[in-house]
Amino acid sequence: MSHRLFLPIAVFCLIPGLGEAKEQKDTTYLLREVLVTAQHKSRDVIPVQTLSGEELKRLNSNSIADALRYFSGVQVKDYGGVGGIKTVNIRSMGTNHTGVVYDGVELGNAQNGQIDLGQFSLDNIEALSLYNGQKSEILQPAKDFGSAGTIYMRTRTPVFRSGENYHARVSLRTGSFDLLNPSALVELKLTERVSASLSAEWVNSSGKYKFRYRRVNPAGELAYDTTAIRQNGDINATRIELNTHGTLRTGSWTFKAYNYNSERGVPGAIVNNVWRRGERIWDTNSFAQGRYTGYFGRFTTLNNVKYAFYRTHYVNNDDKQVKIDNLYRQKEIYFSSANEYEITSFWDVSVSYDFMWNNLDADVYGFVKPTRFSHYLSAATALDFARLKIQASALGTFIHDIIRGQQAPADKRVLSPAVFINGNPLRNKDFSVRAFYKQSFRMPTFNDLYYADMGNSKLEPERVTQYNVGLVYDHSSTSSILANARLSADVYYNKVKDKIVAYPKGQQFRWTMLNLGLVDIRGVDVTGLLTITPIKDLYFTLRAQYTFQRAIDVTNPADNYYRDQIPYIPRHSGAAVANAQWRGWGLNYSWIYVGERYNQQENIRYNYTQPWYTSDLSLSKDFIFGKVKLRGLIEVNNLLSQDYDVILNYPMPKRNYRFTVTVEL
Amino acid sequence: MTIRKLFLYFLPLLSVATSCREDELVVPTEYDIIGDESREGSVRGFYLVNEGNMGSNKCTLDFYDYHTGLYSRNIYAEKNPSVIKELGDVGNDIGIYGSKLYVVVNCSHKVEVLEARTGLRLGQIDIPNCRYIRFHRGKAYVSSYVGPVLIDPNAPKGAVYEVDTLALAVTRKVSVGYQPEEMEVVDDYMYVANSGGYRAPDYDNTVSVIQMVDFKQVQQIPVGINLHRLKKDKYNKLWVTSRGDYQGVPSRLFVMQKKAGYNRMIVTDTIPVACSNMAFFGDKMYYYATEWNNYSASNSISYGVIDIRTKEVISNNFITDGTEKEITIPYGIAVHPETGDIFVTDAKNYVSSGTLYCFTPDGRKKWSVRTGDIPAHITFLQK
Numbered sequence A: 001m002s003h004r005l006f007l008p009i010a011v012f013c014l015i016p017g018l019g020e021a022k023e024q025k026d027t028t029y030l031l032r033e034v035l036v037t038a039q040h041k042s043r044d045v046i047p048v049q050t051l052s053g054e055e056l057k058r059l060n061s062n063s064i065a066d067a068l069r070y071f072s073g074v075q076v077k078d079y080g081g082v083g084g085i086k087t088v089n090i091r092s093m094g095t096n097h098t099g100v101v102y103d104g105v106e107l108g109n110a111q112n113g114q115i116d117l118g119q120f121s122l123d124n125i126e127a128l129s130l131y132n133g134q135k136s137e138i139l140q141p142a143k144d145f146g147s148a149g150t151i152y153m154r155t156r157t158p159v160f161r162s163g164e165n166y167h168a169r170v171s172l173r174t175g176s177f178d179l180l181n182p183s184a185l186v187e188l189k190l191t192e193r194v195s196a197s198l199s200a201e202w203v204n205s206s207g208k209y210k211f212r213y214r215r216v217n218p219a220g221e222l223a224y225d226t227t228a229i230r231q232n233g234d235i236n237a238t239r240i241e242l243n244t245h246g247t248l249r250t251g252s253w254t255f256k257a258y259n260y261n262s263e264r265g266v267p268g269a270i271v272n273n274v275w276r277r278g279e280r281i282w283d284t285n286s287f288a289q290g291r292y293t294g295y296f297g298r299f300t301t302l303n304n305v306k307y308a309f310y311r312t313h314y315v316n317n318d319d320k321q322v323k324i325d326n327l328y329r330q331k332e333i334y335f336s337s338a339n340e341y342e343i344t345s346f347w348d349v350s351v352s353y354d355f356m357w358n359n360l361d362a363d364v365y366g367f368v369k370p371t372r373f374s375h376y377l378s379a380a381t382a383l384d385f386a387r388l389k390i391q392a393s394a395l396g397t398f399i400h401d402i403i404r405g406q407q408a409p410a411d412k413r414v415l416s417p418a419v420f421i422n423g424n425p426l427r428n429k430d431f432s433v434r435a436f437y438k439q440s441f442r443m444p445t446f447n448d449l450y451y452a453d454m455g456n457s458k459l460e461p462e463r464v465t466q467y468n469v470g471l472v473y474d475h476s477s478t479s480s481i482l483a484n485a486r487l488s489a490d491v492y493y494n495k496v497k498d499k500i501v502a503y504p505k506g507q508q509f510r511w512t513m514l515n516l517g518l519v520d521i522r523g524v525d526v527t528g529l530l531t532i533t534p535i536k537d538l539y540f541t542l543r544a545q546y547t548f549q550r551a552i553d554v555t556n557p558a559d560n561y562y563r564d565q566i567p568y569i570p571r572h573s574g575a576a577v578a579n580a581q582w583r584g585w586g587l588n589y590s591w592i593y594v595g596e597r598y599n600q601q602e603n604i605r606y607n608y609t610q611p612w613y614t615s616d617l618s619l620s621k622d623f624i625f626g627k628v629k630l631r632g633l634i635e636v637n638n639l640l641s642q643d644y645d646v647i648l649n650y651p652m653p654k655r656n657y658r659f660t661v662t663v664e665l
Numbered sequence B: 001m002t003i004r005k006l007f008l009y010f011l012p013l014l015s016v017a018t019s020c021r022e023d024e025l026v027v028p029t030e031y032d033i034i035g036d037e038s039r040e041g042s043v044r045g046f047y048l049v050n051e052g053n054m055g056s057n058k059c060t061l062d063f064y065d066y067h068t069g070l071y072s073r074n075i076y077a078e079k080n081p082s083v084i085k086e087l088g089d090v091g092n093d094i095g096i097y098g099s100k101l102y103v104v105v106n107c108s109h110k111v112e113v114l115e116a117r118t119g120l121r122l123g124q125i126d127i128p129n130c131r132y133i134r135f136h137r138g139k140a141y142v143s144s145y146v147g148p149v150l151i152d153p154n155a156p157k158g159a160v161y162e163v164d165t166l167a168l169a170v171t172r173k174v175s176v177g178y179q180p181e182e183m184e185v186v187d188d189y190m191y192v193a194n195s196g197g198y199r200a201p202d203y204d205n206t207v208s209v210i211q212m213v214d215f216k217q218v219q220q221i222p223v224g225i226n227l228h229r230l231k232k233d234k235y236n237k238l239w240v241t242s243r244g245d246y247q248g249v250p251s252r253l254f255v256m257q258k259k260a261g262y263n264r265m266i267v268t269d270t271i272p273v274a275c276s277n278m279a280f281f282g283d284k285m286y287y288y289a290t291e292w293n294n295y296s297a298s299n300s301i302s303y304g305v306i307d308i309r310t311k312e313v314i315s316n317n318f319i320t321d322g323t324e325k326e327i328t329i330p331y332g333i334a335v336h337p338e339t340g341d342i343f344v345t346d347a348k349n350y351v352s353s354g355t356l357y358c359f360t361p362d363g364r365k366k367w368s369v370r371t372g373d374i375p376a377h378i379t380f381l382q383k
Helices: A001-011 A024-044 A054-057 A066-069 A448-449 B003-020
Strands: A047-054 A073-076 A086-090 A100-101 A125-132 A149-155 A166-175 A179-188 A194-205 A210-216 A222-229 A234-246 A250-268 A279-296 A299-316 A326-344 A347-362 A371-384 A386-403 A412-423 A431-442 A464-476 A480-499 A498-504 A509-513 A520-534 A538-555 A572-582 A583-593 A612-625 A628-637 A645-647 A656-664 B031-035 B043-051 B060-065 B071-075 B091-097 B102-103 B108-117 B123-126 B130-136 B141-142 B159-164 B168-175 B180-186 B189-195 B208-211 B216-222 B225-232 B238-242 B252-258 B264-272 B275-279 B284-295 B298-307 B314-315 B330-335 B342-346 B354-359 B364-372 B375-382
Touching: A024 A347, A054 A222, A066 A073, A066 A125, A066 A149, A073 A628, A086 A100, A234 B238, A572 B141, A612 B208, B043 B091, B043 B364, B060 B364, B071 B364, B091 B130, B091 B375, B102 B130, B108 B130, B130 B180, B141 B180, B141 B298, B159 B180, B168 B216, B189 B225, B189 B238, B216 B264, B238 B275, B275 B330, B284 B330, B330 B375, B342 B375, B364 B375
Parallel strands: A100 A149, B180 B225
Antiparallel strands: A047 A125, A073 A086, A125 A149, A166 A179, A166 A656, A179 A194, A194 A234, A210 A222, A234 A250, A250 A279, A279 A299, A299 A326, A326 A347, A347 A371, A371 A386, A386 A412, A412 A431, A431 A464, A464 A480, A480 A520, A498 A509, A520 A538, A538 A572, A572 A583, A583 A612, A612 A628, A628 A656, B031 B071, B043 B060, B043 B375, B060 B071, B091 B102, B102 B108, B108 B123, B130 B141, B141 B159, B159 B168, B180 B189, B189 B208, B208 B216, B225 B238, B238 B252, B252 B264, B275 B284, B284 B298, B298 B314, B330 B342, B342 B354, B354 B364
């Protein structure tokens, strides 16, 4: 019965073109999904946006960062191309306040605090979620209570139907930028309780694309119009990921080993007389992580361990500039134990403790080789009444650094509380209101503190306070044409204090970092989702999001950018996705809009950056030959070939294409 | 049918959206009325080059016209609209020689040549990582961080390029010390301050001496580490600044002079003041210094006046009305060759508009104006 209720949503998440004969089998699969969905839905005390399954696959996205553009409140910094660095900023608080969690464990970068989401492929991702504040679960690692906003990436977990022992998927992508991107996935059922999957991928691209700069004078006459080819944006990367999943009588365990290797050119800024640069980066990111979850009556425990090694080799070969050849090595050891106890049917409490050890080594002159010990202790509680849910948490963070040859800065202790409330004020279950208050902070990174000459070891953590009020309307029905309608709106106010900014030291290109910045952020996030089935077998979905942000610098009235919008934050941005599914055919249209922005602090015309909006279109068709499923996908990105920069002087590609063939058994 | 329906739904939206983005206009010039007009004397006005932060391509050129009292901000693009990506990335020096105006654009690896009276483009000379420009006997000389690749490709020495000012082409080049900065010519020898900034902590500490006849380096005189400014006064003394190592070794000011009867420059004085930049007027040298203080986590800024005959500091501030409190980071200095008005630029936080201040010779603020990002180098246009 319950699966009928959620059928429309689930179908949306599923492969289109369920054949008549297969319907019965797929329904069992559906049921499994549905139960998870239903359980999950009821617990969303905290604003969440999710893209999963087929919906995620159909969006024209090269990487995780591309897919995140469909979430409200998110700004993606994109330096262009397949290999270009991509980082996200949630609600204007800054990239370093965004946590990124990969299969339950937060990804770290103690060096600069930023995760390049361009490095993560969508190939093996099953769900992508964005939480403002924190995840709606009190059973989670202490660190997860720490970020101002968090992106969760979940890879595919093998699900075998009865009689199945393996799944295999091979896919090949090719298209513009001389892209060659084969990938393969094998899932094996080793025993009744243990399954394993191996996923591998290779990306090779020249990163070459045409871009155009054009200017006209006020009379409309052409001043210049030039089209050039982006150089040194090539990438050659491999990813191998091994997962094993096991179920126990009283719990479950998973183990993951991950390796990413890449060589990339850094395309650099296009400035007058410079169209090519000589910077290159080699990255090796490896980590192994294990997780054990145990259920013992009212007590649940969730334990994670992780070891990560990141190696970055940066070379500047430009014979017009200073020669640089630096090797950075980061190591991370992480341990987490989260424990939850159900006191009554409506009251849960949890305590988590995380320990993390980070070390950065670099062959840079005067480098202090910092080591950081971080301890996180959190306590949280959840109250779940019929029409009111409350979650409260407090995280204590203790950080101790050791540096070579110098006195380390004082230890940092920070307490960050959070409260989340969700209620159904009307008796109608479709409608709910929510509110949260959260304090969080980001530690100065190793670069902020210790980078040769520029770092400032006296830095204090940068703090953020968030207030959010929102409402959700979520209606599903099976009887009417309107299968599902969901609308959510949130209003928020954030304050960033002691913002870590670069400050000049008086000589050309010499900077230091200071806790000098106060940002006042007010915003509105609106998301909507509509699924209709006008006729049999036709599913039509519309998803839209709109974000308004006023993020102003209120540091010092004497600054000539006082109360100006901070750089690269548009006041208006949004996205819309329309999707139609009919008997194995899928058509997807997506539109992204980023309004006018300023590329520097001062909101003057010399810093003005035009809005951009791109239309992406994709068409897919599924074929079924017995046990073999075949899918073809054609994508056209930037359909109208708009010439735009996300970041000043980093031109984005004009119209480009991608073709994918996937075979699954 | 589904496709048609989709398009029907979205085409209006598309067309509405497409109209939001407009053609990119040529970067416009802005004007401010200053009112400091004067038709007397030989100075028509001055050009100011704003460096712009690295990678921003926001090196811009401003002009002040004493005939009209108008300050024109960002004149290059309007005057030369067809130049792709405008003036370039990180201006580093400016100079007028004859009828031509030269702008050294460091990260665009070029020297832009304009007609001095109109600001119209005449051409460009490609010189990698070019820093400063000086003129001598019909030729322009440009210091560059990268010279011809020598034995050790990882530590290339810098060079001085000789440019023919008529053909606008490089004629000769000479290898000097590491990362050369400013230079001057005295009695047919060129003196070049070598910084070695790419080699920290092994800074260069020499002034290269180039014999102009055969354009060869004949000597390297040890002066101090990380040299930067090198300017000659009217008595043909050289004033050389050292930036220090920004840690234990402070910034210093050195004087070089020829001993009577000898043709060799030697260091005669070390003046115990920090100095970032200087400008001469009469027998006075105005200077300022910006030094980062790790302890207070702030810049310590000082101003001063030196009598170039006695080499004594005669004043600890040339701004007398308290305006110095408004200046965040002094970044450029110039003195009007006739009136003695002192110009100081404020680079603020490097990534927002700076300010140009004009002071009377007795140190009172006459006017100030908003400039581009990192206002730094000024040259006066003669009538």
